[in-house]
Amino acid sequence: xxxxxxxxxxxxxxxxxxxxxxxxxxxxxxxxxxxxxxxxxxxxxxxxxxxxxxxxxxxxxxxxxxxxxxxxxxxxxxxxxxxxxxxxxxxxxxxxxxxxxxxxxxxxxxxxxxxxxxxxxxxxxxxxxxxxxxxxxxxxxxxxxxxxxxxxxxxxxxxxxxxxxxxxxxxxxxxxxxxxxxxxxxxxxxxxxxxxxxxxxxxxxxxxxxxxxxxxxxxxxxxxxxxxxxxxxxxxxxxxxxxxxxxxxxxxxxxxxxxxxxxxxxxxxxxxxxxxxxxxxxxxxxxxxxxxxxxxxxxxxxxxxxxxxxxxxxxxxxxxxxxxxxxxxxxxxxxxxxxxxxxxxxxxxxxxxxxxxxxxxxxxxxxxxxxxxxxxxxxxxxxxxxxxxxxxxxxxxxxxxxxxxxxxxxxxxxxxxxxxxxxxxxxxxxxxxxxxxxxxxxxxxxxxxxxxxxxxxxxxxxxxxxxxxxxxxxxxxxxxxxxxxxxxxxxxxxxxxxxxxxxxxxxxxxxxxxxxxxxxxxxxxxxxxxxxxxxxxxxxxxxxxxxxxxxxxxxxxxxxxxxxxxxxxxxxxxxxxxxxxxxxxxxxxxxxxxxxxxxxxxxxxxxxxxxxxxxxxxxxxxxxxxxxxxxxxxxxxxxxxxxxx
Amino acid sequence: xxxxxxxxxxxxxxxxxxxxxxxxxxxxxxxxxxxxxxxxxxxxxxxxxxxxxxxxxxxxxxxxxxxxxxxxxxxxxxxxxxxxxxxxxxxxxxxxxxxxxxxxxxxxxxxxxxxxxxxxxxxxxxxxxxxxxxxxxxxxxxxxxxxxxxxxxxxxxxxxxxxxxxxxxxxxxxxxxxxxxxxxxxxxxxxxxxxxxxxxxxxxxxxxxxxxxxxxxxxxxxxxxx
Numbered sequence: 001x002x003x004x005x006x007x008x009x010x011x012x013x014x015x016x017x018x019x020x021x022x023x024x025x026x027x028x029x030x031x032x033x034x035x036x037x038x039x040x041x042x043x044x045x046x047x048x049x050x051x052x053x054x055x056x057x058x059x060x061x062x063x064x065x066x067x068x069x070x071x072x073x074x075x076x077x078x079x080x081x082x083x084x085x086x087x088x089x090x091x092x093x094x095x096x097x098x099x100x101x102x103x104x105x106x107x108x109x110x111x112x113x114x115x116x117x118x119x120x121x122x123x124x125x126x127x128x129x130x131x132x133x134x135x136x137x138x139x140x141x142x143x144x145x146x147x148x149x150x151x152x153x154x155x156x157x158x159x160x161x162x163x164x165x166x167x168x169x170x171x172x173x174x175x176x177x178x179x180x181x182x183x184x185x186x187x188x189x190x191x192x193x194x195x196x197x198x199x200x201x202x203x204x205x206x207x208x209x210x211x212x213x214x215x216x217x218x219x220x221x222x223x224x225x226x227x228x229x230x231x232x233x234x235x236x237x238x239x240x241x242x243x244x245x246x247x248x249x250x251x252x253x254x255x256x257x258x259x260x261x262x263x264x265x266x267x268x269x270x271x272x273x274x275x276x277x278x279x280x281x282x283x284x285x286x287x288x289x290x291x292x293x294x295x296x297x298x299x300x301x302x303x304x305x306x307x308x309x310x311x312x313x314x315x316x317x318x319x320x321x322x323x324x325x326x327x328x329x330x331x332x333x334x335x336x337x338x339x340x341x342x343x344x345x346x347x348x349x350x351x352x353x354x355x356x357x358x359x360x361x362x363x364x365x366x367x368x369x370x371x372x373x374x375x376x377x378x379x380x381x382x383x384x385x386x387x388x389x390x391x392x393x394x395x396x397x398x399x400x401x402x403x404x405x406x407x408x409x410x411x412x413x414x415x416x417x418x419x420x421x422x423x424x425x426x427x428x429x430x431x432x433x434x435x436x437x438x439x440x441x442x443x444x445x446x447x448x449x450x451x452x453x454x455x456x457x458x459x460x461x462x463x464x465x466x467x468x469x470x471x472x473x474x475x476x477x478x479x480x481x482x483x484x485x486x487x488x489x490x491x492x493x494x495x496x497x498x499x500x501x502x503x504x505x506x507x508x509x510x511x512x513x514x515x516x517x518x519x520x521x522x523x524x525x526x527x528x529x530x531x532x533x534x535x536x537x538x539x540x541x542x543x544x545x546x547x548x549x550x551x552x553x554x555x556x557x558x559x560x561x562x563x564x565x566x567x568x569x570x571x572x573x574x575x576x577x578x579x580x581x582x583x584x585x586x587x588x589x590x591x592x593x594x595x596x597x598x599x600x601x602x603x604x605x606x607x608x609x610x611x612x613x614x615x616x617x618x619x620x621x622x623x624x625x626x627x628x629x630x631x632x633x634x635x636x637x638x639x640x641x642x643x644x645x
Numbered sequence: 646x647x648x649x650x651x652x653x654x655x656x657x658x659x660x661x662x663x664x665x666x667x668x669x670x671x672x673x674x675x676x677x678x679x680x681x682x683x684x685x686x687x688x689x690x691x692x693x694x695x696x697x698x699x700x701x702x703x704x705x706x707x708x709x710x711x712x713x714x715x716x717x718x719x720x721x722x723x724x725x726x727x728x729x730x731x732x733x734x735x736x737x738x739x740x741x742x743x744x745x746x747x748x749x750x751x752x753x754x755x756x757x758x759x760x761x762x763x764x765x766x767x768x769x770x771x772x773x774x775x776x777x778x779x780x781x782x783x784x785x786x787x788x789x790x791x792x793x794x795x796x797x798x799x800x801x802x803x804x805x806x807x808x809x810x811x812x813x814x815x816x817x818x819x820x821x822x823x824x825x826x827x828x829x830x831x832x833x834x835x836x837x838x839x840x841x842x843x844x845x846x847x848x849x850x851x852x853x854x855x856x857x858x859x860x861x862x863x864x865x866x867x868x869x870x871x
Contacts, residue, residue, distance in 0.1 A: 107694075248796055249857010569859065574811040618811065621737065621859035630709045644737040644859070 042135040048147055051128060055154050056220070056315070058121050060161045062114065063556040064315070065327040065473060065491045083327055086470075087345065090572065091352040091553050093583045093613055095465040096330065096345030104583070105614035108574065111645055114165045114559075115626040118158065119172065125155045126175045146213035153212065153221040153229070156204040160233045163197040164560055167258040167625045167642055171200055190638040193256035195264060198237035202271060205230040218311050219490075224279050225313045228494035231275040231502045236564050238268030238509065243566040251566075251624055251643050258625055258643060269506045276503035280519075285309055285496045287526050294528045295394025299471055301497070301526075302395075302555075303489050310496045317488035328475035328487040333398055333409045334433070334463040335454030339482045341462075344455075348397045348468040348553075350584040350607060355550050356393040359528055364389065366586065368605040376604035382411065382588045385605060391528040396553050398469035400588050405476050411467060411588055412452040416604060418593035427589070433463060437592075446592065456587055458611040465612045466585040472554050497523060497551055505544050513539055520547060527551075563624055574618025581616035582609050620644070678713075678730075678750060679722040680758040682739070684767060684789070688719030689740075690850070690863035692809040696739045698760065700750070701731045715739075717807065718865060727753050732760065740764055740855060740862035742790040763790045765855035768864045770830075773849050775871060778842065781834045784851050784864075788827060793855040795821040800833040801850045804841055808850040808866050814838045821856075837871065846870050 031037075041047045064081030087094035087103045094103035129151050136144055155173075162169045170189035178184060192200075205226045214222040237260060244250050245262040252259030279285065288301035288310040301310050317323045330345045337343040350366075357364045366385055367377055379385050383401025386393065398404050400411035414429030415437055428437065430451030437445035455463035475487035500523040507516035513536035520534045524547070534543065548561055562568035571580045586605050593600045622644030633639045681688040682696075698721060700711040713732075715721045731747040741762040750758055770785040782800045797820050801813040817835035824831060833851075841847040849869050852861035 247857065249793060575813070575816075576811075577813065577816060616811070634708050641736075645735070 038131055038135045042131050043138040045139065045143055045147075048128075048132070052147075052150060052154075052220070055121065055125060055128075055151070058118070059154070059157060059315075059493075060116050060118060061315075061491070061493075061556055062559065063554070065317070065325045065487075065489065083325075083330075084345070086554050087347075089558055090349060090580060090583060090617055091549075091558055092346050092348045092470065093466060093610055094345060095347040095612065096342065096462055098461050100345075101612065101614075104610075104612050106617065107615045108618040108620055109623050111620075111622045111627040112629070113623065113626065115629065116162060116165050117169075117629060117632060118162075121158055122155060122172055123175060125151050125158075126173060129155075130175060142213075145211045149208035149211035150214070150221050152204055152208050153226050156201045156208075156226075157229055159197055160201050160229065160236075163194060163201075164236060164563075165626050166628065167253075168192045168194040168197050168256070170636075170639075171197065188636040188638050191255070191257040191640060194240070194258055195237065195256070195260045198233060198260070198268070201233045202230055205275075218308070218314050219316045221313065224282065224284055225494065227275045227279050228312050228499060231272050231279065231499055232494070234268045234272035234275065235502050235506055236560070238265050238272060238506065239564040241265035241268060242509065243564065247566050251621065253640060253643060255640060257640055266510070269509045273503055273506035273510065276499050276506065279312070279496070279499050280503065285312060285499075287496055287500075287523070289526060294391035294526070298392045298395025298527065299476075302472060302492055302495070303475070305490060311490075311492055312494040312496065312499070314490040314492050316490045319486070319488040324486040324488050326483065326486055327473060327489065328481040329483055331470050331474050332481040333404060333454050333469040335409055335452065336405060336407045337481055338479060341483075343481070344462050344464055344469060346470045346554075347464045347466045348470055349466050349610070350468070350586045351580070352549070352553055353393060353397060353399065353468060353586070355546055356390040357546075357550075359388050359390065361529070361533060366605065366607075368586075368607060376591075378591065378599050378602035378604060380602060382603045384603075390550065392550055394471075396470075396472045396550070398471045400467060402471075404469075404471060404474075405478075409454050409469060410452045411454045411456060411464070412449060412590055412603075413456050413458075413467070413587035413606075414451055414589055416589045416591050418591070418596070418599075425591075429458070433457060433460065449590065456585065466583065466610050467587050470554065492555060498555075498557075501544070501548050501551060504539075504547070505541075508539060508541060508544055516544070520544065523547070523551065562619075566624070568619040568623070569621055572617035572619040574616050574620075576616045578616065581618070583613045584608065585610035585613075674724050674726045676725050676727050676752045677722060677755045678725055678752050678758065679755070680720070680760060682715055682719045682721070682762055683759045684741075684762060684764050686759075689762070689764060689767075690865045691715055691717050691719060691739070692811065692860060692863065693717040693807050695809070695860050697735050699733045699735055700725070701733065701747075702728060703731070717809065717863070725752050732758065734760070734762065737858065738860065740766070740853075740858055740860045742792060764862055765790050765793050765858065766795065766853045766862055768851055768853060768862070771851050771864050771867075773867060773869050775837070775869060778837050779834055780837050780847075780849065780869065781832060782849065782851060784831045784833065786827060786831065786853055793857055795824065795827070796854045796856045797821060798824070798831055798833065799852040799854070799861065800835060801852060802835065802837065802841060803848050803850070803866075804844060806848055806866050808848050809863060810852060810861055814841055814847075842871060844871075 061081045063083055063085050065083050066081050086092050088106060094100055129148060132144060132147055168191045171192045172189055176187045209223045209226045212222050212226060214220040241260040241262055242265040244259060250259060286309040288308060290307060291297035291300050317325055329339055330342050332343050334344045354364045354366060370377060381401060386399050394402060398409050402409055414427060416425040416427055419426050433451060433455060434453040435450045436447055437450035438447035456465060456467040457463050473489055475489045479485040480487040500519050504516045504519040517534045517536045517539045521532050524533045549558060562571055573581055575581060584607055586607055588603050588605055591599050591602050591604055625642040627642060627645040628639060694714060696715040698713040700713055713721050713723045730750045732750050733747045734744055736743050741764040748760060750756060766786050766788055769787045772783045774781045797818050799816055799818040801808045802815045803813045815835055815838045817833055819831060819833055847869055848866045850866045851864040854861045
């Protein structure tokens with residue numbers, strides 16, 4: 001009995017040991033099914049491209065077309081792309097849900113508002129650069145060079161986003177590995193000087209521009225994308241060097257982390273101009289002029305993706321791959337929305353509209369009152385007041401009576417009824433959209449339109465509060481403003497229009513007025529102005545700045561431009577007496593004045609502070625450079641704080 | 646017997662719940678720190694919500710500043726735990742020269758502290774005179790710290806006590822270029838807005854700004870009967 005048991009046990013043991021030994025060899029050397037190895041990633045161009053897509057998607061922007069989507073790690077780390085911020089400056093205000101009325105009531109911009117400290121992305125890029133070198137043995141030399149250059153472009157772009165917000169930041173270009181010695185101080189890098197970061201961007205672009213592939217791509221970096229980055233970054237550096245030192249008290253830190261010496265301005269402007277000229281003279285891009293309707297043409301120049309020769313670099317979306325955004329859903333005019341919710345969130349201000357010049361070159365203030373200010377000017381149609389304006393106005397803003405998607409956006413705030421006994425107009429505005437002046441509510445009314453379906457309205461949410469709607473970046477495709485379909489319009493990082501403006505500004509700063517006027521006139525011709533609408537005699541910095549505002553509105557330039565010119569604290573000084581710091585609205589009214597044929601039934605316009613706008617924009621000195629998070633300083637005592645914080 | 650078992654277990658759960666709550670909650674701070682920002686013992690006039698001091702406390706894991714906002718009359722208060730704090734002037738924030746020295750503050754129950762600063766300018770004297778619909782202010786200013794030059798002097802009119810660069814019904818300024826001699830009184834005249842004239846009184850205030858500093862230094866608001 002015992003012997004039997006013993007045999008059994010031995011037999012089982014024997015079988016078991018056999019199974020084990022036979023497997024051992026393969027078992028431990030199998031390729032894991034659930035982990036991708038470094039050797040696999042860095043030898044496969046497809047996988048590297050997928051990684052690159054992720055890095056492109058993480059580049060920061062203040063505006064963009066999406067809502068914040070990378071906040072999972074922590075607030076400082078990832079990008080801020082937030083289209084809602086278009087409502088936070090002076091080109092527009094918030095007319096959407098009252099939940100976000102805070103955007104009209106920003107008492108002052110917080111010091112951390114523009115803060116980005118996304119070294120998570122920098123580290124990922126540094127890691128990729130090193131791993132391609134180490135593991136990418138099977139890539140051919142050309143692919144390898146091109147990938148490395150593309151990664152370095154992304155890193156340079158990201159450092160530009162950091163330096164324009166934070167000033168000089170630590171320049172980390174290799175991965176940092178902790179050695180568990182208990183002393184992390186060798187990993188703590190101090191902030192580089194502000195100029196050093198700009199110099200780094202310039203030298204990176206010079207090093208990689210001829211190594212980049214992707215010829216003709218508008219969504220991946222090629223030679224001209226890198227040059228566009230240089231054009232913009234060097235322009236910023238030049239104006240910082242010039243205008244910071246022109247202030248009563250320049251903003252600087254002792255170590256140069258903030259503040260570029262004035263002596264370097266010339267050199268930076270030269271570099272910017274050279275980069276811009278290389279792009280313009282290459283002939284690789286052309287200003288978009290495919291649509292004979294100049295207003296529609298300007299809209300198409302930014303939004304149309306097919307046959308667009310102007311856009312250099314864009315953040316693309318594609319409905320068929322479910323990479324979409326709700327920008328059209330949130331911003332289409334109320335009266336032509338296709339969904340039952342949202343619409344009309346970002347509404348351009350009268351401030352912006354009046355910056356668009358008349359085609360004869362005269363200043364853009366709308367003609368709504370007679371010269372002696374005694375009476376309104378009466379217009380047959382609402383849209384007539386916008387006649388003969390810069391075509392870019394139509395391409396950027398939907399004004400009363402303009403059309404979108406083939407539909408007219410009719411706007412009327414109410415009626416002005418003439419009271420002969422008091423010799424004045426009485427203002428009547430509807431409580432609802434699409435109301436008629438008549439019926440039980442208004443027994444004296446004439447039964448015609450009181451308040452249009454598209455507003456404007458003083459208090460209703462999701463209808464324009466300013467009297468204007470946004471056109472730029474709003475998709476005109478069928479159904480794109482529904483939540484089911486949504487929009488795949490792209491976000492433009494760089495386009496040739498900006499390069500022309502960069503060239504203009506740099507040339508003017510360098511005293512080459514004729515060159516500057518030439519670039520600016522070319523750009524303005526596309527907007528309907530005649531040839532040579534600006535000459536060396538008439539070009540001024542004021543004019544160039546205005547051009548940047550109207551051409552690049554809602555493309556994430558305004559706040560950065562005001563910052564680098566060091567005028568943000570004066571333009572947005574927080575005073576309600578300052579017309580630049582307050583958002584204005586323009587309300588159209590129908591005149592009811594029976595017996596006066598020249599006035600009855602005509603349209604007049606009333607300018608006012610937008611009713612839902614509360615606090616004047618207030619940009620403080622401490623906003624020029626965003627504050628660095630205390631936890632960053634605690635972890636790395638070598639980081640010095642920015643001024644005023 | 647069985648019922649007892651239930652009772653005991655219920656009771657123990659109840660006890661755990663009650664104890665658990667007590668353990669997790671911190672008591673709110675009860676001590677107060679009050680103080681003023683002073684020059685030669687006099688509190689300075691500032692912009693409402695404009696100037697901030699910072700309190701730091703060493704020795705804890707969480708090292709993060711406690712912002713202390715200064716009222717427009719130069720006073721401030723904060724509710725704190727007992728302990729030792731460092732009070733620091735935020736660089737470049739107020740209308741005074743930077744001083745990186747911190748002030749030790751010991752809080753036990755309550756504490757009062759005067760924060761001496763070195764302002765660029767002080768308003769030594771001011772008077773308001775109404776003439777019909779005009780208001781005239783006569784101001785004497787004195788430069789204290791000479792590291793920054795004068796940029797402008799402003800007169801503000803408002804309907805309430807809160808009058809400053811951001812809140813005013815009317816304002817007028819004189820630039821430094823038009824002020825030849827600082828030892829002489831400066832005169833500023835402006836029209837009283839109709840919205841204030843109908844109230845029967847207004848509040849007037851003077852602001853003085855040095856170059857390269859964001860904040861003005863103000864006189865204390867003064868009620869002027871109309």
